[in-house]
Amino acid sequence: xxxAKIILVALGAALVVPQALAGATPEEDRKQAxxxxxxxxxxVPFEEYVNGQYALNEDRRGQWxxxxxxxPYEFAVAEGQEMFETPFANGKTYASCFxxxxxxxxxxxxxxxxxxxxxxxxxxxxxxxxxxxxxxPLRYKxxxxxxxxxxxxxxxxxxxxxxxxxxxPDALAAYEDGKQFYYSRRGQLNFSCASCHVQNPGKWIxxxxxxxxxxxxxxxxxxxxxxxxxxxxHRRFAGCNRxxxxxxxxxxxEEYRNLEYFLTYMSNGLPVVxxxxxx
Amino acid sequence: xxKSLLTIGLSLSLLxxxxxxxxxxxxxxxxxxxxxxxxKNAGNFQWTTTSxxxxxxxxxxxxxxYDKAKAMASEALKLAQESVDQREKQAEAWKxxxxxx
Amino acid sequence: xxxxxxxxxxxxxxxxxxxxxxxxxxxxxxxAKAAMPDASNWPKKAFATPGVDETIAELYGLEATxxxxxxxxxxxxxxxxAVVPVTVETSLPNVTGIAxxxxxxxxxxxxxxxxxxxxxPFVSNRLKMAETTDVVAVVISDGKAYKATxxxxxxxxxxxx
Amino acid sequence: xxxxxxxxxxxxxxxxxxxALVKHPMDSGFVKDSEGNVIPAHFIQMLTVSHNxxxxxxxxxxxxxxxxxxxxxxxxxxxxxxxLTISWIDNQGESDSTTATVA
Numbered sequence: 223x224x225x226a227k228i229i230l231v232a233l234g235a236a237l238v239v240p241q242a243l244a245g246a247t248p249e250e251d252r253k254q255a256x257x258x259x260x261x262x263x264x265x266v267p268f269e270e271y272v273n274g275q276y277a278l279n280e281d282r283r284g285q286w287x288x289x290x291x292x293x294p295y296e297f298a299v300a301e302g303q304e305m306f307e308t309p310f311a312n313g314k315t316y317a318s319c320f321x322x323x324x325x326x327x328x329x330x331x332x333x334x335x336x337x338x339x340x341x342x343x344x345x346x347x348x349x350x351x352x353x354x355x356x357x358x359p360l361r362y363k364x365x366x367x368x369x370x371x372x373x374x375x376x377x378x379x380x381x382x383x384x385x386x387x388x389x390x391p392d393a394l395a396a397y398e399d400g401k402q403f404y405y406s407r408r409g410q411l412n413f414s415c416a417s418c419h420v421q422n423p424g425k426w427i428x429x430x431x432x433x434x435x436x437x438x439x440x441x442x443x444x445x446x447x448x449x450x451x452x453x454x455x456h457r458r459f460a461g462c463n464r465x466x467x468x469x470x471x472x473x474x475x476e477e478y479r480n481l482e483y484f485l486t487y488m489s490n491g492l493p494v495v496x497x498x499x500x501x
Numbered sequence: 502x503x504k505s506l507l508t509i510g511l512s513l514s515l516l517x518x519x520x521x522x523x524x525x526x527x528x529x530x531x532x533x534x535x536x537x538x539x540x541k542n543a544g545n546f547q548w549t550t551t552s553x554x555x556x557x558x559x560x561x562x563x564x565x566x567y568d569k570a571k572a573m574a575s576e577a578l579k580l581a582q583e584s585v586d587q588r589e590k591q592a593e594a595w596k597x598x599x600x601x602x
Numbered sequence: 603x604x605x606x607x608x609x610x611x612x613x614x615x616x617x618x619x620x621x622x623x624x625x626x627x628x629x630x631x632x633x634a635k636a637a638m639p640d641a642s643n644w645p646k647k648a649f650a651t652p653g654v655d656e657t658i659a660e661l662y663g664l665e666a667t668x669x670x671x672x673x674x675x676x677x678x679x680x681x682x683x684a685v686v687p688v689t690v691e692t693s694l695p696n697v698t699g700i701a702x703x704x705x706x707x708x709x710x711x712x713x714x715x716x717x718x719x720x721x722x723p724f725v726s727n728r729l730k731m732a733e734t735t736d737v738v739a740v741v742i743s744d745g746k747a748y749k750a751t752x753x754x755x756x757x758x759x760x761x762x763x
Numbered sequence: 764x765x766x767x768x769x770x771x772x773x774x775x776x777x778x779x780x781x782x783a784l785v786k787h788p789m790d791s792g793f794v795k796d797s798e799g800n801v802i803p804a805h806f807i808q809m810l811t812v813s814h815n816x817x818x819x820x821x822x823x824x825x826x827x828x829x830x831x832x833x834x835x836x837x838x839x840x841x842x843x844x845x846x847l848t849i850s851w852i853d854n855q856g857e858s859d860s861t862t863a864t865v866a
Contacts, residue, residue: 250601281677282681292783416598420600467549644809684830708793713822718819
C-alpha cells in the first residue's frame, strides 16, 4: 500500500516537474495560500491568523479576550509541567528524549522522521519517549498528553513554525497525502476541510463561525468550552470528520499525522500560540 | 370443492408468511453483505451514516425483524455506494480546489 | 396570597440572616476566617427559586427598579452557553450587594456578591446559560434594589465533537 | 498537589484588582454522564477574599457558575506586598484556601 502510494507520487512528481513554478512544491503551496488569504482578507495582518476566527470577527474576539486574562487551561498547563518534570520509574524524564530538553521546540513538530519513515508529531514523540522508558503510552485525545503538549507549547510561545519537507520522497509523499486529505470532500455531507476553511472562512455555518486554514494548528492543544477541557489537534480532526458524517480516524493514525504535517507546513512563519481557548 | 383441495389451499395460505419470512432473511443477508463490502470499498471515505444503518440492520436481524433489517441494509447499501462514488470522484476532484494545484 | 405570605415570612428570616453575616464578619477572629468560609448563611432558598422578580424578593426582600447607572458587559451572541463572561459595574452609591440572574435558567440566581466597605461595586464572572435569555444584574444601593437587563443569544454551537 | 486556586492581584492608584480562577467541576445536578446517570450537584457555594483577616469580597455561587469558575473584583485598602487570603467551600463540604501577594 505504502509502496503503491510512493510510486504514484513519484509519477505525479515526474509529471509536475515542468510546472514546478505553478505551485508544485510545498513552499509554493504555502506562498500561494498566504497570497490567497491576503486577497480574501486584505485588512487582516499575517500574524493575526494564529487567532483563527477571532482574527475575523470582533464580537467573538471580545469574548475570547475576556477569557485570556485568566484562561481556563491554566491548571492543565501547570499539571503538564509537573508531569513533564517528574522522572519516570527509571529516573529519566521527558527532557532526555527531546532536543534542548524539550524546551522551546514545539515549532519543529511535526517533522518527517527519516528512520521511522513516518511523520513524527509531538504527541507521538511524547508516547514514544514514555515507551522507551518503560512507561505505558497515554491516550491521545485529551487528558495528560494534552496537558504535557500544552506545557511544551508554552515554552515555545512566539517561535515561528518551521516545518520542513525534505527532498526525501517519502516526506513529500506524506505532505501530499495530507494535502489531498485536506481538499477531499468526504462524509455524507460531502464537505472537505477546505470547503469550510479555505472557501468559506469568515462566514457562519449555523451557529459556528469559520476560521481560515492558515494558522489553524498554531493554537493547539485547545481548551474548548464545548469540551470543558484541553484536547489535541487530532481530537479536533475527528470531530470535524464526524460533523460531515465521515468516519473519523484514530488519533495519531497515518491519515491524521499526514494531515497535521500538511496543515502545519501551511502555517510556517506563524508563531506558536498554544494552548488557547475556542468555543 | 373437494376437501383435499381445501386443505391444500389452507396449508398454502398458512405457509405463505413463513416462506416470505425465509425470503426476507435471505434477502437481508445478501443485501447486508453487499452493503458491508461496499462500505469497506469506500476505504478512508466511509460514512458514519452507513455504519449506523449497518448496526441498525444487524440488531433488527438479531431480534428477528427481517423486514426492518432488510430496509436498513438497503439504506446502508445505497449510502455505501455513494461513499464509494465519492472516493472515486475525489481521487482527482480535490486538485480542482487545492491551492497550488 | 399564599405566595405573598411566604415571601413576607422569608423576608423576615433573610433580614435576620443578613444582619447575622454583617455582625459575624466584624467579630470572627482572624485565624478562623482564613481556614474556611462559613457557608451556613448561603442563601439556599434564593438559589432554588425560578423567575427574576421572585428571586430578588427571596434574596433581598425587595422589589428592584430599573436603573441606567448599572453597566453590564456581556456578549450579544454567546459563542458557547457554558462559559459566558459577564461583568457588572455601577455608579450607584453605597453598594452592599450585587446579584447576577439568568432569567431562563431553571433557577434564576447564578451568583450573589457581598460588597463590604472598601470593595468597589464591580464584579466579573463566567456563567452558564442553557438558552437565549435575559441576564439581570441587581445592585443593592443605599438599601434599595436596582436592576439592569441585557439579552444574550445562546446558540447550540461548537462545531465538531 | 498544587492549589486549586490561582490568583493575581495588582495594586494601582490605591485600588487592588484581583483575578482568581478555581479548579472545580461546578456540576449543576442537571447533567447526565455517558451512562445516563445524573451527575450529582457539586459546586462552590462561597468564595471569600480577605485582607488582614477582614473580608474584602464575598461571592455566593450557585450551580450556574461555569466550570473552573473565574472571579474578578476590586477593592481599596491593600498595598503592594500585602497578603490576601482566598478561600472557598463547596456544597459537599470540600474547601481550599491560598494566599497571594499584592503586586
